[in-house]
Each structure stands twice: as C-alpha cells, then as structure tokens.
Amino acid sequence: QSVLTQPPSVSGAPGQRVTISCTGSSSNIGADYDVHWYQQLPGTAPRVLIYGNSNRPSGVPDRFSGSKSGTSASLAITGLQAEDEAHYYCQSYDSTLSSSRVVFGGGTKLTVL
Amino acid sequence: QVKLVESGGGVVQPGRSLRLSCAASGFRFSYYALHWVRQAPGKGLEWVAVISFDGKNKFAADSVKGRFSISRDNSKNTVYLQMNSLKIEDTGVYYCARVPSPSAARPHNYFDYWGQGALVTVSS
Numbered sequence: 001q002s003v004l005t006q007p008p009s010v011s012g013a014p015g016q017r018v019t020i021s022c023t024g025s026s027s028n029i030g031a032d033y034d035v036h037w038y039q040q041l042p043g044t045a046p047r048v049l050i051y052g053n054s055n056r057p058s059g060v061p062d063r064f065s066g067s068k069s070g071t072s073a074s075l076a077i078t079g080l081q082a083e084d085e086a087h088y089y090c091q092s093y094d095s096t097l098s099s100s101r102v103v104f105g106g107g108t109k110l111t112v113l
Numbered sequence: 114q115v116k117l118v119e120s121g122g123g124v125v126q127p128g129r130s131l132r133l134s135c136a137a138s139g140f141r142f143s144y145y146a147l148h149w150v151r152q153a154p155g156k157g158l159e160w161v162a163v164i165s166f167d168g169k170n171k172f173a174a175d176s177v178k179g180r181f182s183i184s185r186d187n188s189k190n191t192v193y194l195q196m197n198s199l200k201i202e203d204t205g206v207y208y209c210a211r212v213p214s215p216s217a218a219r220p221h222n223y224f225d226y227w228g229q230g231a232l233v234t235v236s237s
Contacts, residue, residue, distance in 0.1 A: 036224075052221065101174060107157040
C-alpha cells in the first residue's frame with residue numbers, strides 16, 4: 001500500500017489530454033512538501049518530468065505540466081503521443097512523529113490508444 | 114555529462130549478503146547527496162536509503178533498517194549499499210539516484226539523475 005495514491009491506469013487517444021492524480025495526506029502533500037513526477041519507459045530507469053510541483057527540467061516538452069492543491073497533485077499531458085506510453089510515478093516527502101522518508105505513488109500505466 | 118553506473122547485482126540465497134556499488138562521473142560527486150531506490154519485478158518504486166554529501170548523515174527505510182547500510186567514498190566517486198540478511202522480498206532492480214542538494218534530509222529533494230539499475234535476485 002503506497003503512501004501516495006495514483007490510479008493504476010489511464011488511457012487516451014493520440015492528441016487528447018489526460019491527467020494523472022496523486023492523492024496524499026496531511027503528513028506529506030498536505031504538509032506543503034513538493035511533489036515530483038517521473039516517467040518510466042519499459043525497461044529503462046525513471047526520469048524526472050516535473051519537479052517542485054510544476055517545474056519542467058530542460059528537455060521535457062511543455063505538453064507535460066504539474067499542479068498541486070491541498071493534499072493532492074496532478075500531472076497533465078496534452079497532445080498525447082504514442083511515445084508517452086509509459087508508467088508515471090509521483091514522489092513527495094512524508095514526515096510523522098515516528099519517521100520521515102521519501103515516498104512514491106504506486107504508479108500509473110498510461111496507454112495511448 | 115552526469116553518469117551513474119551501478120554494479121554488484123546478482124543471485125544470492127536468503128540470509129546472505131551482497132554489496133552494490135554506484136560509480137559516478139560528470140559532476141562534483143562530493144557536493145551531492147545520493148539515494149538508493151528499488152523496484153520489485155512488475156511493481157512500483159520504493160525508496161531505500163540516502164547519504165549526505167559528506168557521509169555524515171544517513172537514513173534508511175524501515176523495511177531495510179538494521180540490514181542495509183549506505184556509505185560513500187568521495188575519493189573514488191562511489192556510493193555503496195551493503196545488504197545483509199537478504200530476504201526474498203528484497204528482489205528487484207536497485208537504482209542509484211542523485212538529488213540536486215548536499216543534504217540527506219531536505220524534504221523538497223527530487224531525483225534529477227538515475228543510474229541504469231542493478232538486478233538483485235534473492236532465491237534459494
């Protein structure tokens with residue numbers, strides 16, 4: 001059971017817009033910790049898509065955008081392309097009285113129809 | 114360019130030990146904190162451990178605390194993960210990942226560079 005909750009799968013046709021949600025709680029996203037997003041293509045290491053809730057590293061197309069509100073965050077992908085088919089993970093930080101740690105969502109498989 | 118290369122993976126029996134290495138190049142190694150993140154077959158990402166730029170601060174996930182230890186040698190640009198008392202559920206790909214910060218405990222850290230991963234299989 002992941003600390004951050006993502007839908008297991010989403011899908012969309014080429015050119016469409018899809019969003020992937022990441023739901024946390026008051027000890028992570030709701031505590032104002034940043035949310036970051038990673039893309040993992042089959043058989044490869046993850047790569048950062050969005051950092052600090054809404055910032056794109058150089059080289060990441062502006063079709064990818066991130067937002068955060070309250071205890072949730074979202075990744076939006078517009079103009080869907082075949083090469084976007086991958087797993088997507090959100091990541092944040094969780095801090096309670098007993099422990100502090102990096103946490104990930106369970107991942108979302110994006111299928112381009 | 115930044116490069117992280119893991120090595121040391123393999124097949125090991127439950128209860129035995131293994132040490133992973135991550136050799137870094139292309140950046141000022143001693144300036145950055147480094148993490149290990151793992152991924153069980155067909156599963157999601159799980160944070161394992163972190164070490165600060167100078168090796169003085171280290172933290173590990175509860176699932177590996179007391180069994181795994183992280184260390185680094187800044188003279189060799191290498192970070193290590195010593196894995197003892199391995200369990201079947203430790204099977205997976207282990208990634209070395211850099212954060213753009215020297216601190217091991219900065220809450221807003223994200224992973225800006227990843228290695229290609231090392232496969233660890235724990236099986237009898």
